[in-house]
Amino acid sequence: MKKRILAMILASTMVLGLTACGGAASTDTAAAPAATEEAADEAEVADEAEEVEAPAASGEGQVYYLNFKPEADEAWQAIAKSYTDQTGVPVTVVTAASGTYEETLSAEIVKDEAPTLFQVNGPVGLANWADYCYDLNGSSLYNELTSDSFALKDGDAVAGIAYVIESYGLITNTKLLGEAGYTTDDIKSFEDLKKVAEDITARSAELGFSAFTSAGMDGSSDWRFKTHLANLPLYFEYKADGVDSKTEITGSYLDNYKNIWDLYINNATCSPKDLASKTGDDAENEFAEGKSVFFQNGSWEYANLINKGMTDDELAMIPIYVGAGDEANQGLCTGTENYWCVNSEASEEDIQATIDFLTWMVTSAEGTQMLSDTIGVIPFKNAADTTNLFVLNDRAYTAAGKTPVSWNFTTMPSEEWKNGVGSALTAYAAGTGEWDAVVSAFVDEWAAEYALK
Amino acid sequence: MENAIKKYWPIFVLPTLAAFCVGFVYPFVQGVYLSFCKFTTIKKAHFIGLKNYAYALTDSSFWQSFEFTTLFMIISTVLINVLAFAIALALTSKIKGSNAFRTVFFMPNLIGGIVLGYIWQILLNCVLSLLEQPLLALDAKYGFIGLVILMCWQQIGYMMIIYIAGLQSIPEDYLEAAKIDGATDRQILFKIKIPNVMPSITICSFLTITNGFKLFDQNLALTGGEPAHASEMMALNIYNTFYSRSGAQWKGYGQAKAVVFCIMVILISLVQLKFTKSREVQQ
Known part of the structure; x- marks a missing residue:
């Protein structure tokens, strides 16, 4: 008799194991941040390796961008690598799976290695994240904007900078x-x-x-x-x-x-x-x-x-x-609903590194070309021209x-x-x-x- | 050997226990704590007492989703178990190709809920459109029926395997003795087979009740709660409270709802376990 019961338990555990595979979709939302976590960890390992090679860079902080636009992920990865090659400042770009930005950001921002750069979609999105927005007023990035109307204000503070006009x-x-x-x-x-x-x-x-x-x-x-x-x-x-x-x-x-x-x-x-x-x-x-x-x-x-x-x-x-x-x-x-925000909880060096990176993005030929080609019109003084007919x-x-x-x-x-x-x-x-x-x-x-x- | 196990059991238990604490106990305790807080991220949480619960328990959309979920749970539990048991009976009688059938019936289980939800959405919308009826997203009644069909299709195969294992573990001599005594097929089914598969029924009804109550992916993919939250189940209601509102207070409300929800699931499954366990027989 015992054997039979055992057989039944075995059978049901086997079945359970199988459905655990089948049920994987239910953990999708959790898996997305987990995947980005892995990516971030990998990147951290890479960062550490670089720091060993170029100790000068370690004092200058690093950039971690949580990207909102999946379609631009490849371009961001390439430009980040190029920037690191030129300046030695490590730049990590992680892209949230489509439609899970808010969830991913909630999970990432509480980590020790939190994103130094993220985005909100306007005043309503800002309501959730205002506590984490560094005041960009007077920063080199803010000064590159063609008009003050592209800055997202939280009171007098500049909480976000619009980076694309559509x-x-x-x-x-x-x-x-x-x-x-x-x-x-x-x-x-x-x-x-x-x-x-x-x-x-x-x-x-x-x-x-x-x-x-x-x-x-x-x-x-x-x-x-x-x-x-x-x-x-x-x-x-x-x-x-x-x-x-x-x-x-x-x-x-x-x-x-x-x-x-x-x-x-x-x-x-x-x-x-x-x-x-x-x-x-x-x-x-x-x-x-x-x-x-x-x-x-x-x-x-x-x-x-x-x-x-x-x-x-x-x-x-x-x-x-x-x-x-x-x-x-x-x-x-x-108009726009894409605003860059710099994480106010990040260290001084990281904040500065992030602002420097963004300033480079919107002033250098390479950076503006990438933004204009893959993202659209950017509201900065040195913007490269676009071929987008609708623009x-x-x-x-x-x-x-x-x-x-x-x-x-x-x-x-x-x-x-x-x-x-x-x-x-x-x-x-x-x-x-x-x-x-x-x-x-x-x-x-x-x-x-x-x-x- | 036995001594070694007695001596070293903590080492064997440790990995699982550690994983359980990290993956379950800690998040659970923190989750309960957060339900008393106003927070955007878990690091910036301010204790505000019972306010979140006051909102969660008076939110009409939460109770509407509770009604929808309960109705769904009852209907899907009954349908899935009856059908799965019927198929298991059919496939344990000696018919040709029963192994092939078992595989085929089990297969839907291997597909994830989100994918299934979208596939069935296309299928059902095509049927509804041919029948000139409002589509799934327009009528909660069809959304409900669609969810029941989807869950039956997905879960029957799984429950069937458990019932088959149960049926196969009934000793042949019971059935033989009954036949010799002149019991009809009906009597054999109700007096011998069902009492002997009670352990399977306990497991299956536990799984279908909790699955039905906690259903999320299929609900999100098939109806998305449309029209206007009318086909929204509790898990989706919590998710929407958490992510589709703006302002710091909503996370706390969502968290409080989640704790209430968790308690409900535990209570319901305890009652069910007690009920079915009492009917199990010793072989």
Whole structure:
């Protein structure tokens, strides 16, 4: 009998062992910081080795950058190595897995070898990390900024420095637009956009394409609407009141938000009911394959579209018109949500080494070239020029005297708020919810979330 | 030999004990402490007493997720165990290729929860879209059904293996004697097989109850708590409290919820263990 029981225990432990392998995904989130930890440890070993070789460098501190942009990881690793070769200052770059930056930073910052350089996404992100932000006022990095508006202020202190300026709008396939009988010059207002989009929809069977890509509300795509598109009603409300943030909003431009959202979902490549499952890749592919004319996205999307075989002469980015404000003078939505912060808990030498490294990044030919090529436009005096068409579009709009729409979504109270608006938009599109729910998620929840702070 | 073991047991115990302390006891104690603090990182924590618990226990989204989780746990536990036992019965009767079937049924277990969640999301959304029904992210009812289907598919094979081991350990003479006495198949099942596999039932129901209660990856991947938190289970609710809010107080709230959650899991599994253990028979 005992043998049988033993056999059973053995069998179940064997099975347990197997599922331990299968269950590995559940530890994914924990594994990400653990992996970076390993990377950091390895780097530390490397650092120590170098210190032995070049003792002079040890007194100058070191840099540990926790990078937010996975797509730029390789470029950062290469530039860090190059900087170390030139100056002897060890630079470690660790990149958080996509979507886990906050978690990784929480884990890393309490370590003895904490990141000396990290990033926040604006005033709301700063609220969590203000205790750890070194005041960069008067530093050599701060002095390189082209405008004071690119500094993230915490009271009088300069807590963060914006390092990339991005633009978003309606990316337009000008070739298809031409086939439909229009040019981008025909679209100067929301009325024009609506007319063109509805005309294309009416003739879509004959033309073979739709006006808009799917406005996917999957997690990989919903930020385009719950955050970026929602910036427009917010921008016009702030502008009308002459403020740059509010703890309670009236939602006075939400009708415009509804109009543009209706336009997107009713003139798209798919039924509004299917939007809940459409991803960012779906929209990108639809656009690159010539299935739609308009695609709401930003300058960061340029490289992806070029890689998918599109060319400069069939692309342009136009402003998102919502029928508010002075449409004749509206430019692209241009701003930033990427700010560098230096860890105030790091040692004096490390802080100085970090500032020196960043100053080198934004002044040297090598550093600025890397930033301009892989990240985008950088707001520093010595910035290298860019080949990104959408950035050039933005520049042309500004040169023509149009006013860029600023990025006010950095004042949105929390992810929770954005998720609420996203849910309500998805339900409204699918017909399972009312527009009133969007208004309530937008206005009431805004105040409620701010009240909780 | 026995003497050697008696003498050196601390050395054998030490590695596991050390790992247990570092990996479990220390984080657990610190976690409980942090639930009384306001903190951004564990180094900068200020003790604030019971405020976090006051919030956690009055947060309606937490209790909504508790209801959703409890309902899910009950339904998935019953379905998984009944189906797994039925399959185990089928595969211990002498049918051709039963080993191949066992392997196939067990396989879903080897795929991670996040991957499974996304695969099933695509599958179920396609079906719902063909049926002209709202997709998973739009209707919590479908989200719930989807989660149950997913968990059954993933866990039945695993529980089946445990039941098979249990069924195989029933002595042949019991079954033979019963047959000679003229017991029907039904009587054999309820009077002999089930009482004799009670240890397996204890293990399986413990695992399915705790798995159901603690479910996170599948929930995150399949529905993400949509629409508007309606399909959010407790673990995801805690995660969202922790990471999708801004401000220092939220980490403490999340931590307090996590401690409450932990106590609930322990209580529920203790009650279940006591209940099923009392029905185990000695062979």
